[in-house]
Amino acid sequence: MRKAYFDHNAATPLHPEALKAMLPYLGEVYGNPQSLHSAGQQALAAVESAREEVARLVGAGAEEVYFTSSGSEANNWAVKGLAQAYQAKGKHVVHSAVEHQSVLNPLKSLEKQGFTSTCVPVDGAGRVDPADVEKALQKDTVLVSVMTANGEVGTLEPVAEIAAVCRARGVLFHTDAVAAAGSVPIDVRALGVDALSLAGDQFYGPKGSAALFVKKGTRILPLIEGGIQENGRRAGTENVPAIVGLGRAAAVARAEMEARSARLRPLRDLLIDELPRRVDHVVLTGHRTERLPHHASFCVEFIEGEGMLLLLDMQGISVSSGSACTSKALKASHVLLAMGFDHALAQGSLVFGLIDGTVREDIDHVLGAFPPVIDRLRKMSPLYTQYLKEKGS
Amino acid sequence: MIYSDKVMDHFQNPRNVGTIADADGVGQVGNPVCGDMMTFYIKVQDDRLADVKFQTFGCGAAIAVSSMVSEMAKGKSLDEAMKITNSLVAEELGGLPKNKMHCSNLGADALHAAIDNYKERRKSGGQAAAVTVDDHEHEGCACPYCEGALEEGEAEYCKACQIELEECPSCGGITKKGAEACIHCGAPAKK
Numbered sequence: 381m382r383k384a385y386f387d388h389n390a391a392t393p394l395h396p397e398a399l400k401a402m403l404p405y406l407g408e409v410y411g412n413p414q415s416l417h418s419a420g421q422q423a424l425a426a427v428e429s430a431r432e433e434v435a436r437l438v439g440a441g442a443e444e445v446y447f448t449s450s451g452s453e454a455n456n457w458a459v460k461g462l463a464q465a466y467q468a469k470g471k472h473v474v475h476s477a478v479e480h481q482s483v484l485n486p487l488k489s490l491e492k493q494g495f496t497s498t499c500v501p502v503d504g505a506g507r508v509d510p511a512d513v514e515k516a517l518q519k520d521t522v523l524v525s526v527m528t529a530n531g532e533v534g535t536l537e538p539v540a541e542i543a544a545v546c547r548a549r550g551v552l553f554h555t556d557a558v559a560a561a562g563s564v565p566i567d568v569r570a571l572g573v574d575a576l577s578l579a580g581d582q583f584y585g586p587k588g589s590a591a592l593f594v595k596k597g598t599r600i601l602p603l604i605e606g607g608i609q610e611n612g613r614r615a616g617t618e619n620v621p622a623i624v625g626l627g628r629a630a631a632v633a634r635a636e637m638e639a640r641s642a643r644l645r646p647l648r649d650l651l652i653d654e655l656p657r658r659v660d661h662v663v664l665t666g667h668r669t670e671r672l673p674h675h676a677s678f679c680v681e682f683i684e685g686e687g688m689l690l691l692l693d694m695q696g697i698s699v700s701s702g703s704a705c706t707s708k709a710l711k712a713s714h715v716l717l718a719m720g721f722d723h724a725l726a727q728g729s730l731v732f733g734l735i736d737g738t739v740r741e742d743i744d745h746v747l748g749a750f751p752p753v754i755d756r757l758r759k760m761s762p763l764y765t766q767y768l769k770e771k772g773s
Numbered sequence: 774m775i776y777s778d779k780v781m782d783h784f785q786n787p788r789n790v791g792t793i794a795d796a797d798g799v800g801q802v803g804n805p806v807c808g809d810m811m812t813f814y815i816k817v818q819d820d821r822l823a824d825v826k827f828q829t830f831g832c833g834a835a836i837a838v839s840s841m842v843s844e845m846a847k848g849k850s851l852d853e854a855m856k857i858t859n860s861l862v863a864e865e866l867g868g869l870p871k872n873k874m875h876c877s878n879l880g881a882d883a884l885h886a887a888i889d890n891y892k893e894r895r896k897s898g899g900q901a902a903a904v905t906v907d908d909h910e911h912e913g914c915a916c917p918y919c920e921g922a923l924e925e926g927e928a929e930y931c932k933a934c935q936i937e938l939e940e941c942p943s944c945g946g947i948t949k950k951g952a953e954a955c956i957h958c959g960a961p962a963k964k
Contacts, residue, residue, distance in 0.1 A: 499954050684808060686832035690784065712808070724805035727830075760790050760836060762801070762812040762828040 381696045384742040388582070388674055388733025389531040389559065390700055394625070395584035395736075401628035402586065405621040413618050414609065423620050430627025437630040438557075438576060439567035440593045446610045447591050447623050451558035451579030452482035453603065454592040457614070458554040458575045459486040461600040463495060463523050466552065470520025471495045474551075476508045476537070477718035478530050483556055484714075500526070505667040506535035506719050514545045523552045528576075529560035532702050532715045532731060533666030534675030536564070543572040552598065558582055558590075562633040563641070563672055574598050580622070584736060585629030589622035641673035644734045650743050651676040651732055658747060659754050665716060665729065674735065679721060680728040682764035683757040688730055691756065695749040702729040724763060776833060777867035783837035788844050791826045798894065800886025802907040803879050809835045811879050812904075813843070813887040821850050827883070834873035838880035841866050846884055854888060857881050882907050 385393075405426060411419030413427050428442070435442040448454045463473055473487060477499050487497050498516040502508050508526055517524075524546050529536045539555050546553040554575040557566060561576075562583025568576055575598065580589030594600050594613075606615030656662040661681035680688065685701025692699055702713030716726035732746070758764040776784070793814040803810040809831035816824035825847045829839040841862055846854045863869050863877040890905035930937055937950035941960060948955045 684831050687836060690833045727805055727808055760828055761830045762810055763830050765792060765828055
């Protein structure tokens with residue numbers, strides 16, 4: 381059976397070059413980068429060269445890049461660390477309705493410490509209007525956090541415009557670029573952001589490799605306290621193999637991003653055009669053009685995502701869903717609800733994330749396997765029966 | 774795989790899927806807000822379930838549970854069928870993941886709603902509603918803050934967070950009572 385992996389958002393495969401670069405640091409080079417002896421210095425050199433590669437990927441200076449254990453850690457750190465560092469100025473934070481849980485939950489923690497926050501809505505495509513951000517700013521606003529791209533619906537946010545609004549008002553701006561970095565060009569200077577999160581497992585680096593960019597001169601309180609690693613801002617012995625893998629993946633991404641996008645975009649568009657053509661009552665979620673080059677997402681009416689996911693898996697197709705049943709918390713995707721989808725439709729969410737190895741045959745495989753899977757589940761669905769009855773009468 | 778072989782078998786080859794046009798009783802339970810909805814149709818002969826059919830909108834576990842319930846119920850007397858409990862269904866399926874246990878609650882309840890509907894119809898001589906809806910007010914939903922499951926009857930209060938919750942008038946999701954905006958859809962709270 382043909383295997384077709386479409387779960388870019390969950391994890392991308394490790395690039396062979398990243399793997400190759402990592403291997404010595406899982407073996408013979410085991411020194412601690414903080415050690416003064418040559419074994420340690422060898423590891424330190426690898427970490428610093430990786431830092432330069434990551435900095436280059438987003439147009440930052442190496443001294444502005446801090447390694448973390450995950451995109452979630454980077455987001456937690458940015459939200460809590462920046463808000464707390466500047467709380468003498470004010471205790472209000474602005475965020476969008478479609479942020480990742482690793483931004484939203486730290487905000488809830490901050491609320492317990494006396495902070496307040498304002499949630500900015502999105503339109504039907506999941507886009508934030510920079511004017512709404514401006515309206516949400518208060519005298520005591522210290523931080524705005526809006527993501528670069530949404531992993532669930534693929535939509536790219538107008539980050540540069542939002543950053544400009546924040547800059548004009550002297551408010552810090554953080555963007556969660558975990559879903560976007562390595563897939564679309566990012567330049568922190570051109571965008572004008574103060575902090576940016578990225579994660580290696582979203583662009584063919586290893587899991588457990590991520591970084592936070594913090595603009596030079598910006599204060600941030602540490603999340604993890606202890607030793608003097610990462611310039612005293614993030615304690616804990618460096619995960620050298622992961623950092624080396626991240627650096628290599630960043631270099632590969634910078635070199636291949638354009639070619640990757642040019643190859644994946646037409647395949648993505650084929651899915652976007654063809655799936656709703658092959659099955660009725662299938663709608664695209666997210667923006668049609670302002671979206672990640674590898675991302676196609678849909679809501680399939682009358683059925684629930686997990687059933688689709690399991691049946692497609694039996695055909696060798698790996699996808700994800702934002703439905704209540706596939707999430708452990710059993711609640712519908714806050715992203716789709718914020719975009720105005722009702723609960724029933726949001727339950728039918730299906731996310732395709734193409735990867736470097738995706739070829740035309742994989743898309744054809746999906747297009748062939750999809751209609752019978754949907755047909756089978758709709759025949760079981762009371763909502764579909766109800767729809768047919770209403771349509772007939 | 775998160776599911777037992779038996780669950781996967783019932784999910785892939787569900788028994789008794791469909792509707793019964795001249796059903797003697799129809800029961801419905803759940804709603805799309807919590808992710809699952811089931812409808813059971815029954816035919817009754819000599820106080821026994823001569824036929825049972827179902828339709829389910831929901832996850833793999835919900836489909837497998839409905840299928841198992843229909844299989845367990847078919848041929849049983851009405852009294853016996855009323856004794857099918859949620860834990861029996863889960864047991865027959867070789868267990869369910871913890872966060873899917875609420876699905877097993879729905880299956881037996883939908884069957885019992887169909888039996889109730891049959892009894893109501895008999896009692897009222899054709900005047901009863903065509904469907905008995907067992908409206909599980911948010912049973913099986915989770916607290917949006919700590920993500921802990923809310924037990925039946927406590928939907929307005931999360932014990933773990935000690936906060937009051939309410940239904941957002943805009944999206945129907947559960948959000949903090951008195952909060953400025955819904956945490957799901959960002960809609961401003963009603964004043």
